[in-house]
Amino acid sequence: MAILLPYRTDPRLLFQVMEYAKGRGIDRSLLEARLGGGEPLRETLNALEQLGLIERDASEIRLTEAGRRLAYATDALERQRELARVVLSYPPYGGVIERALREGLSVIDGPWVERVWQVEMRLGQPRNRVEEARTFFFKLAEEAGLGIFRRGVRGQPSRLVLAPDLEERLRVLRPLLSGGGAESEPVPREPAAVSGVTTVSSELASAPVPERTTAAPAGAAVTITVSVDLTAWELEKIEAFLRLLGVVPGRSEPAP
Known part of the structure; x- marks a missing residue:
């Protein structure tokens, strides 16, 4: 839809x-x-x-x-919780609230919400619709206990003062949100498989490089730890690298 x-x-x-x-x-x-x-x-x-x-x-x-x-919520607290789930699950609303929390905002006003919707989310809504939609969003968020709606007066824009415990409430509600609602943390993607390259087991690919201890000029021991990402390497290169470091024994030469 x-x-x-x-x-x-x-x-x-x-x-x-x-x-x-x-x-x-x-x-x-x-x-x-x-x-x-x-x-x-x-x-x-x-x-x-x-x-x-x-x-x-x-x-x-x-x-x-x-x-x-x-x-069918049985009391005001349950109704508020269910409405908060609805608000946060709707991408234009949940996305705005998540963005505000990431930026550390305690108040979001109408122009800021419009910029997120039209510029960053590219919703492409008519200007007159956006102006009235912001007000409805603020009212609904207040009903859900996510903040307090302040109508703009004397040249000030309408705004939503975010609830002090909003971040904690969102943390509790996030597992209950419908898919595609509030923005979720990016999931790291596995490197793409390359044709002709042997897949490396996670244990080998993440093998730690041994610590090397070298003598400092004054005689004090200095430990250096180097981390190398081997996930994109071919198996033969990984084995050669680990043999160089002494992690795996070298191959024995065939008898003449």
Whole structure:
């Protein structure tokens, strides 16, 4: 599903729709009769779908697993935790919060969020949508306990004051996040196999180079440790190198 930043809706409307969709779901026409149609409902449904809380077809709206966890939360603390999972799992939201923590920020404002979305994440959203989407993001993050929303006044931009314990909360929630949400640590990649080169076992490739002790001018012993990455070497070169260092015995010459 293409990213279309949620805007022109409110967290309160999200919870209303989820309440109506409990159980087996709800027909869209019935939902329109209860909440009214038009742009507010259309954008509320888009927000719920973007956040992974509902699935829908032309006539029916149903809660997803994440939507059911949030809709059936038994108390305010559980609801806040489930909403935090939803916010952090949505790439435009989770990516912004992860970036703020990496930069050591305690406050993120609207222009900074817009720059991350449009320049770094290249979401390509219309400018007017981004401006209103920032406000909705800040409100939803506040509902999730991730910070406090401060509306801009007297020329100051709207901003989110991040919760003091945000980093610890994210550490606890990260294993529960949906794939592709908040940015994860890069996973080191194994070197590509080269045709015709024998694969080297991890024990041999990571074999430590023995320490060499040399005499200093004043007679004091100096120990030098050298680390060499052998993972890209061919097996014969590794063996020759280790023989040179005395780690493995040299090959005996054949008798004449």
